[in-house]
Amino acid sequence: MTTALSIPHVAAPADRREHNRTFTRMIASELIKAKALPSTLWCAVLTVLLGMAITAGILGLIQHDSLGSHPLPRGIAVGLTLESAFVPIIAGCLLASVEYASNAIRTTLATTQRRVAWLGAKAVASVIIQVITQLIAVIMCAIVAVTVCAARGVSLAVEPHQIGWIALCVLGAVMLHLMGLALGMLTRSAAASITISVGIMWVLLTIVDMASYMLPWMVHVLPAVPYNALSALVGANGQSEAHTWWTTQLGGGTVCLIWLVVFSAGAAVLLKRRDA
């Protein structure tokens, strides 16, 4: 291994001001890091493939006369968001926990110094990646849906004015992803954050759902469960029997946002206060 001794200089001290740390630069840094990690690519590929498989499976198996009851793109948005919800949340957990697993967080924080700003930059970078992934997934799912339905001799109703459903699907996935990221930062462990994510998304739903049979007032808690809130957000009501404002899309979105804010605030406070 041949080494050089002459240290390359950047610039004169006065020009160093050109190299200030900025929020935009931190986002660029996080995008480079995320791109360099194979787990980002795996999660993106898994999101797309899972969405395609679910779409093909559902459209291929449901009864002939049920086809078309959920026109494109709404049916895809609901299916993709709810059935593959674990992928974006786990991707978020991995993105955060890999910093701690490799201790890269030390170099990152020593370099950037502004911890909360760095977390914000990481969140923005994650959102960019997630939006791109979800849009690709929706397009691929639409292609699969049209292909499967054509093979079954059914033409799907495509309603362009419902294009907003795609935005909701992406929004839901992004919120899940950010929740995973926040949980990863809170727990500093991939295993712990994934376990907690699964617990909050699915185990909590089962527990509250079962409890509502014994304690009728628990029905009112059901819309506050993240999975139900996500269902409400993407317009797949039916998980909850109580039809209130909380089970509307806006209500579901608000509940998701509250969960996200709570986790993110906890992650930011602990990141700022804890030793790295």
Added chain:
Amino acid sequence: MIELIDLTKCYGATTAVDGLSVSIQSGMVTGFLGPNGAGKSTTMRMIVGLDKPTAGRVLIDGKALIDDPAPMTTIGALLDAGTVPKACSGRNYLLGLAATHGFGATRVDQLLELTGLTAVAHRPFKTYSLGMGQRLGIAAALIGDPEIVLLDEPVNGLDPEGVLWVRSLVKQLAAEGRTVFLSSHLMSEMAQTADHLIILGRGHLLADTPMDEFLRASSEVASRVRSPQAALLAQALAAPTVRVSFEGPDEIIVHGVQPGAVGQVAAQYGWVIDGLAPVISSLEDAYMQLTDSSVEYRSGATAPQPLYARPSTSNTTSDKETH
């Protein structure tokens, strides 16, 4: 310049660093020594803002590092060589860090060349050896061409060429007027590299002194003499305050006498002197002497007992004979 002002760090009931106040000057290599658990790494982490001090503060050129708009150009640190995601390539890792301050691929490639990692730059970090990891860590520390360089055990795992390179590099960095703060357990390496020493023991400052002064203060007056008349010279120098130890038939160490005095006695008798030099303590001797009471984790003096008694050769022989 780094100023540590009454710096204290407690972990529950344990005080890792206790009221440490020192200034680490620019333009020289400052060695940071101390036994395991003395608080060296904690101090280094507090300097770069990774650990929050329980009390006291750290000033970098008179201000807190967190207020620096470009921390990467102020301080570069190698605290742990393994802080890279295993699947990430060395180049991508550096690109990610460099991007936080607007440095691009050109700067990264320069540093890869400087550290001799160009050939392996695109390989995932998990394929790197310990020494390659160290080199990557040094490259990361130098991205911003920082005024202060902190290196924690930089020669760990390096081959002899790498050790020599790090030694020359830190000396050059200091010669350029930068502050170089270096921690190492390799005394021989520290002796050749550092100009100034800061020594910690159980979180307390034990020494903050120039290397030469530290060695001189730790050395007793003694002379090493090589002469065919070594035995006669030993007799001639005999006095209550003088102690002579034989290193060989023609070599003695005379404790309590300066070399000049030894030379005068030899000249007086017309004896031949083949070698005469003052005995100066090695850094290791001086360090061991200073930190003896501060060692927290001391290894046993004797070899560990085997878990299971092994039959001795004679017993085995006897068994064989019996059967």
